[in-house]
Structure formats: structure tokens, C-alpha cells
Amino acid sequence: MTILVIAEHNNAELNAATLNTLAAAAAIGGDIDVLVAGEGCSAVADAAAKAAGVSKVLLADNAAYAHQLPENIAALVAELGKGYSHILAAASTNGKNYLPRVAALLDVDQISEIIAVESADTFKRPIYAGNAIATVQSSAAIKVITVRATGFDAVAAEGGSASVEAVSSVQDAGVSSFVGEELAKSDRPELAGAKIVVSGGRGMQNGDNFEMLYKVADKLGAAVGASRAAVDAGFVPNDMQVGQTGKIVAPQLYVAVGISGAIQHLAGMKDSKVIVAINKDEEAPIFQVADYGLVADLFEAVPELESKL
């Protein structure tokens, strides 16, 4: 059994979610190869070679892979993947974008967002917004799987000494091109990997009031998230959204401020170790999952919390 893990990166740095995906691969067992496809991404390949448990790194460095266009990446992965028993990628927007395309090209089913490995062919995954957990078994010759990063503890980023091999194959479908991107800039930790997350909902009333949460977050070294209501109301950009349709987080501490706790929001955060809810509505569903609830006006409680940290 040999597993191919596709690295998540931005051409400069290896994304931490790759280390969680490697942990899922290690749980399956067998040799693990990592594919780094991008442009000018040799530093990423070097970082991947140092990760624990990696036998070999394949480096596909070409302009065709610069922006992870799925038409090109999927063709490459399907070509390289034929000799592997499993192909894994993080369930990031990139992984979700190209991996089903890989599976269809290989004519196999894909298993999305696994949270546990039972055996080499059996996995657990949440369905219905996390309200049920399905155990699924695959008889496919090549098992194509995306991995929910919060389901697996990352492997060590240092200590490995895999070799790096260049891949010469260039797959350029020529049907799509990259136009541009607008990335949100932040000095705070990345939402998906943060140990503490402070999130605001509709109760924040406007975008300026999020300043209060940023102050608390900065004292805690936390990332700031939001509910869909806060995103739709234009308080904050959509990449801050936590939930079924946004990011899935499982930090040590999740502080929900002015968030009622709809099913779709809980889907994104209910695996957090400790949940704190601050809400003035005593009946809000969020209190049913919160370890510590404070029924209070957030405009008084949040500044007070900040001053006492």
C-alpha cells in the first residue's frame, strides 16, 4: 500500500493542514509520498520532505500549476495517482475543488471530509451538517479521500528526511485561466488552525463593533470568526465564516459572542474543546452546547472581558 498525499500550499509555504492530512495517511498505514504541484514551490517540497513519515516528495514545478487550477492539477494527480492505493488531500477549498475531479477521471467514488480512519478501507465522516456520523467502506481500487484537518492531530513538521524527485509531466488543459485574487490580510493566526477562536454574530450589530472582538482576540492570541448572519450583513468578509458552508474549526477554546447557534453554525464549531457563549438571550440554542454561558449584553461583557484578561 502506498499513499499519495497532495500538499496544500501557496507556492511559498506548506499549509499546516497538510500535516493533519499526513496524520490521516499514517493512520491508514503504508508508504507515504507527497505531491507538491505549483510554480516556484521548491521550498514547499523541502518543507514536505522534513515532515514526519514521508518517504518521497514529488515536485511538479510548472506555470500550469501556479494557481492550482483544477483542470490541470486533477489531470496531473490522476496520471500520477494510478499506482497508489489511496490519494488524500486536505478538505480545504483547493482539495474540495480538484479531488472530486481526480476521482471522476479515475472512475472511482470519492469520500469527503473524513474525521477518523477505522481501517485501510473504512472511514468515518459527518453528514447532515454534522448531525450524523456515517461509517463508510470503500472497495475502490484507488481510494480518493479528503481529510477534515480538525479530525487529526498534525504530524511533526521536522525530523523526516525524504528525497525530492522532480516530475516532468505537464498537464495543461487550456480551458481555464487565473485572472486575479483578493486575499484578506490579517496578523492573527489562521482561523482553521487557531488554538482560540473568538466569533461574532448578528448581535455585533455592525462591522465597527468587531473591533471589540479583535481586542479580545489579540490579548488571547486568537483568530476571529463570524456567523453567516454577520457575513451576510457585511460586518466582516466571508472567509471568516464558521459553519457548514464556511470553515470547520475545533480549537481549544471557542468564544461565541452574539451568536444564536443555528444548526449550520454548530456544524462548524461543535468539536471545540471548550465553548463559551455570551448572549443576552437566555433561550439561545448556543447555550445548549456551551460549557460556560454568560447571559449578558455583549457591549458590556466583551469590553469587561478584555480588561480582565
Place this chain on the structure above:
Amino acid sequence: MKILVAVKRVVDYNVKVRVKADNSGVDLANVKMSMNPFCEIAVEEAVRLKEKGVATEIIAVTVGPTAAQEQLRTALALGADRAVLVESAEELSSLAIAKLLKGVVDKEQPQLVILGKQAIDSDNNQTGQMLAALSGYAQGTFASEVAVDGDKVKVTREIDGGLQTVELKLPAIVTTDLRLNEPRYASLPNIMKAKKKPLETLKPEDLGVSTSSTVTTLKVEAPAARSAGIKVKSVDELVDKLKNEAKVI
């Protein structure tokens, strides 16, 4: 141009589902069913493209049980011109559905296929990408903006760090994110008119597609229950608990 929109009948998003006692699945008997929210957004986008004069015909398609006709009628009431039901009683994998949709794409030859990014029941997020692979088309997933320009379509996509814009050659596949648009409600006269619009029924065999799957569900369980904790009275007590009891700050 012709637009194909794929819709799915799923449990209504407000329903708190319950796992069956024998762990064979989720109990869907007597539960309210609706069109998948992401599919509603797909229909709305197609209708807007028709209103802008970009699209000439909208075909709504679904793969599902006979009852899924209701969701096709909804799509027709929202502005689709005709509908195709690929009838299959059993629940199919995303790959099987993508293959059936490919059969419909081959028949209808649309320039643009719009799907939701994921169904809120299986949470797979696969079908659009698989259909794109099978038909060899470009894909614009998680779209929050779609602009057709001649023989190309510009799609702004929601990605982890923000937004990304790609340009795709038509024909292409687009999957919708929640922020693409705000779906309209079907008016009563439109619901009445929708009853007269054509609805064609096909079987998987008609499309020459095998719907077998390599994935079997062994069991479905309720997630570990999380019980309510305690209510604290003040911010001081909260900080104290987090520091000394939970030890997370």
C-alpha cells in the same frame, strides 16, 4: 445559450434530523423535504442570466425518486422552461449522479451547467467537479459572481483566504456558493403556470449509465452528545473558570 441547472430534493435545512435506532441511516419518514438551498441559488442565477438576455432556455434536471418532481416544479415556478427527472429510487453516489448528468448534458448540449456546491444531506461537495471531469469542461466552483462574456465566463470563487477570479472557456460547469445571490420566491400564478410546463422522465438505463457504487455505508450514528455546561454570573467568574477549571487561557 442553453443553461442546465441540477437540483436535489433534500431534507429541509431547518429540520433537526434523527438517526434511526438500527443505525441504518437518518429517519426521513414524515420529514419536510425541500430543494437543497445551494440548488435554489443555482436556479436563481440561471433565471437572472435569462433575464439579462444571456440565456435563452433553462432546463432543470434532477436525479431522484418520483417525489423529486415537486422540486422540479419549484424550479419551473422560479423560471426554468422545462424539466428532466432521471428517476432512481435508491440513493446514488455523487459519481453515479455525475454520470447520469453527463448523459443529460450530452443530450441537451448546454453551454453552462449550474449546480449547488454541495447538498446539505450528504455534504459531499463532489458532483459538479465530477461532471466537469467527465465532460472535459472547465469548472468554476464555490462561485460568488458569474459573468458570461462571449464564449467565456468569468467566475469569482470563494477560497480559504478570500476570493479568486478565474476565466473559463464555455461550455463550463459552475457550482454556487451561498453569496452568489438571494433566491426569489415563486409567486402563486407562476406555481400554477409551472404545472403546465413540460417535465420529461428518464431512467438511468435510457442514458446507458451504470449506477453501481464502490462505497457502502456500514452504519450511521448520532454524534457524541455535547451537554449544556454551566451558566456563569459575571465576567470575573468566566475568566476564573477558563483559567482555573478549563485551563484554556
